[in-house]
Amino acid sequence: MSDQLFQVDLLTEDDLTEVSAQVTPTPEKEKVVVAPVVKKQEAAPTIESTENTPSLEFLTEEEADITEEVDDKEKPGQKKVEPKTTTKKSDTFKPDSEYFKTLAQYHIDNGDWEEPEGWEEGKDTVEWTPEFFADIQKKQFDYKIQKGLAEEKGSYGSQYNQLLEYAKTGAPVENLYSSFQEEQDIESLDHNDIDQAETILANYYESIGWDKSEIKEELDALKDRGEDKFKSIAEKRKGDLVKAIQEDRKGEIEKAKVQKEQNDAYWTNFNTQVREFIHKEDAPEREKKAAEEFFFKQKYESNGRKYTEYDKVSSEIRNNPEKFFQFGKYLMNPEKFAEKTKVEKEVKKNIFSNLRSGQAELGNKKTTESPEFQGASKKSGQYNPFEGFLKR
Helix, strand or coil: CCCCCCCHHHCCHHHHHHHHHHHCCCCCCCCCCCCCCCCCCCCCCCCCCCCCCCCHHHCCHHHHHHHHHHHHCCCCCCCCCCCCCCCCCCCCCCCCHHHHHHHHHHHHHCCCCCCCCCHHHHCCCCCCCHHHHHHHHHHHHHHHHHHHHHHHHHHCCHHHHHHHHHHCCCCCHHHHHHHHHHHHHHHCCCCCCHHHHHHHHHHHHHHCCCCHHHHHHHHHHHHCCCHHHHHHHHHHHHHHHHHHHHHHHHHHHHHHHHHHHHHHHHHHHHHHHHHHHHHHCCCCHHHHHHHHHHHHCEEEEECCEEEEHHHHHHHHHHHCHHHHHHHHHHHHCHHHHHHHHHHHHHHHHHHHHHHHHHHHHHHHCCCCCCHHHHHHHHCCCCCCCCHHHHCC
């Protein structure tokens, strides 16, 4: 076609016909194409212009979520394909004897457990069941707690531990105060000071029973041997003094422990005998049970101390002058009170017995009515008291 531009309004009719023939294409013969037979496929979605569709790498998190939500929606004519999930069978783990033994060895190697005595020789000779392992685990835990408590008490010093040990015996801890003070006074003395060294030596010789004249004579003799020798002996005697004070205190603590053991044994035996007397008494079982609870059941608590009904009543008696007086009267002659109680019980028992026998006699006793009344009572009708008199 020519590049020449035409102005329609300047063309003639023949010119227009010629131009129209050049522009309008000649229609070709329509070809018939036979389409091959193909399997039906899913219709592809119509994609419009992607000119304004942003790239995924520039999407914000919110836009990406929206995009995923749109993609997940089932499209028209498209069957939703579920993702295939594969399940793999796994055997359930069952710990055996070797597992528990290995675990125990791990705890020992890691420092969590204390290695038991004879561990290397004995670990392969036992059956490591779950119960056996749990028992060892509990014992290790308890040991660790006890060890921690012992270390904590040790950090307080020997004096604190001795006071605690002494208090457990029930003895007053004030008894040890003078011993601690004496030890502290000796420890504070400096044997390198000549005057304090003399004080140390004087206290030492006094503690072993020397009199004042003997002590003075000995001190003068030691001074004549030189100051260094005097201080050296004072240092040694200071250690001896401290050791003697500590030994005396330990002896006092041991004495309190022995006393506590004797007291515990005495009261255990005493309480056993009280229980025996309770159950030997001729009384109903409910009274025996009430008596045992009165003396032995600790049903009250105050300031961390538990006490029985007997303790409570005893305290009330001590704090009530009238009750205390009545209790004192009983203590003046307990045998008389016991005899009086016994007589009262016998009287009550006899009264009760007589009442029961009297009721039985009344039930069996014949009536004192006249024969006429007895005969009339057997007849039917109204009783006439003059019936016998009228028959005479």
